[in-house]
Amino acid sequence: MSEVNRRSLLRGAAAAAGGVVLGGPFLGFVSRERAGAVGRRPAPRPALGPVPDLRDGQVRLHLPAGFRYRSFHDTEFPVVLDDGTRLPGRHDGMGAFRGPGGTVRLVRNHEVNNPGPAFGDASLAYDPMAQGGTTTVEVTRFGEVRGAWTSLNGTMMNCSGGRMPWGSWVSCEETVNGPDVGPDFTGTSNVPLTQPHGFIFEVPVDRPADRRPITAAGRFAHESVAFDPVGGHLYLTEDNFGYPSGFYRYTPPRHPMRCGRLADGGRLQMLAVRGRPNLDLAAAQRRHATYRVQWVDIDDAAPRFPYTPGEVAPTSNDEALTYVARQGWAHGAAYFSRLEGSAYDDGIVYFTATQGGGPAEASTGPIADGYGNGHGQIWAYDCRAQVLRLVYESPGPDVLDFPDNVTTSPRGTIVVCEDNVDDNYVRGLTARGELFDIALNRLVGSTGADRSNDEFAGSTFSPDGHTLFVNIQASRGMTFAIWGDWRGIGV
Template sequence: MERRTLLRSAVVGAGTVAFGFTMTRESFGYPAQTGPSPYGPLQPADANGILLPQGFTSRVVARSSRRVGSTGYTWHGAPDGGACFADGTGWIYTSNAELGSGSGGVSALRFSSTGSITGAYRILSGTTRNCAGGTTPWNSWLSCEETTRGYVYETDPYGVRAAARRDAMGRFNHEAAAADPDRRVVYLTEDEGDGAFYRFVPSGWGSWGSLGSGTLQVLTESGGTLSWRNVPDPSAAGTSTRNQVSGTRRFNGGEGCYYRGGLCFFTTKGDNRVWVYNAVANTLAIVYDDNLTSSAPLTGVDNITGSGSGDLFVAEDGGNMEICIITPQDVVAPFLRISGQSGSEITGPAFNPAGNRLYFSSQRGTSGSSSGGITYEVTGPFRS
């Protein structure tokens, strides 16, 4: 049997994989297949080396090791996960620094209502390999350390409150986080070849909005049934969190994580998959798998975000430096491509509150070095 057909049969036969449930207005029939982008084909590279659909433009908003505009603030190296937050009539974009040995942290860019950069500043310092993270409903940014026994730090995008380390969220090779306001939990991914998928439950129903204490749980599977079980020692003092609970469901290199409408989408780079956990039905499905997709355009799946139209935007670490779109009609196609930067990866995709500007970074830019990162903005007629 041809490998793609064999894999498809195995996936469809798995007890925890469910296809075709409803997401917001549309119904999915996973896994996504290659097709034409709703934005049309990519045009030749622009002056910034980015191939975009017709009607879209790009600009550079920050470069590692250089001052941001007229702010006097030097942008951090190795920009990684990011998110946008409303700020009056403007907005803020936060960006992690995936640098080692206490050189990581988070910086922020402040924009006016017209998109002009009005400020840049640091909101977290002295941490290690801040990779991805996630937003909270109370407008904080969770910055996750991608290192053995790493922490989650809750930061203030507005630069008013000091960052706080959230020990109860566990010590492991953190990647991304996604808050679920319906169940009042935070989902967490782990970047290990045999990694787990977690959720953090703050102490008591009334404590939603406070992550200082709570229970770390891991997704398990037995007889095709998924369950959440408590991790006995979130500090991983003796045994790693992923190896403390029998029946833990394994995932090959957890990466980005994004929640919307009862569904938590997350990616696994080791097998080039996009997953969805249906929190209502307590099921898993494979949204995208390059082995189950003809002429698969998306490889090296990494950070993930979504737009108001229900489209998912998935950034590549490797591949051919694309951000690909997965539509509610289960079509996967390139949305943009960065040329001349094969030694880098795309990180931190995030939309501004209005949904008409997309921010992201090339972590190592044209130099292939962490000091050469470039942060971009793409503006255009995004679907709403």
């Protein structure tokens, strides 16, 4: 069966002896599991090799033969945007949209933590003492910059987010910092902040963002979002490093596809496995692991904690980080390990559990090296059938190590960015369960420092599928435009 035909099958589930029968892209993963291939690298594909950057001829990436790329917005050197803003680093999650005249508009997160003056126009900032946000850049399919500007400022730790089909990017704050919360893992005081953080923000592509958070979608360590245009739900991941993380859904009061925006005031819920309260899904899973799920309500989604202005708040950061999740756990919500990237594709939400797949943790935290002892899992949630399935679990760091941001190609391949302390790859996972290499970081800094362990983030295809845009997430970030014969390498 062709890839297009496989992906066009109706999603569904039916009770079956010993499990659940699934359709759509799950079929390919199941067939590979039966062949014993899931969790192992398949037969070798074309090897990656050094390719010079079209910006200046330096080799920054290894790619398949015939592929080309151009980097831009390299903040190892000052970059000034059209509105006079100095571009911040920490390029992270990113979404691609159609721009005027055949260009692509990229809305890009900047995951900057700690209090400090907002970049851009401080009068527009959500919090003038928060340094994160998003920038929008207009580029050709070949990474040639045509313009760039500030599109959201005064937020914190803008990690990932999600592309919305009505023409917006939703940016996520991976923090609960605020003047009402004690210092986070950096030990830095939150007293200078003027607003609570830990929310999601809508950033329209063709008009300014209003800088108002969607508070009903929760105050927690948000990582990414994926929108189901049929059900109208926004699915949200949580990267709560030292504690179990949750998989959430937010149902806005009005369907965004009808009103053209994301409204506040909806309902937040957390995933639980039916009949198995507080199931630890961060632990290594059996083959064909499949679960029917239910959703439990979060009653107090956007807490504010008591504090005296100008003084350190009595509520600890750990207490604030787990406040929302603890409500879900009390109703049996499942435990995951560090949920990060997510992507919606034809009725399925794929999402990564960065440290999932190892031996179970002895407690629910705090865990100094992160909750989860594995090298990563990729999960798939069928929005119609309300069924969760593990589609990949890494057997070790030499195969897949700490999957982070994800996107899907026009042909249904999952594109995964790695975030580890060794070589970082962009990898592909096909609907047949085949894992293969797409790109390898071979960055060297201007001073000669080895930057090959800088993580990839923000993978997103141009609307026509020609170009894969991806970031290097580091204090000195940059963005790549990569193109070539995607079909020829199975992407």
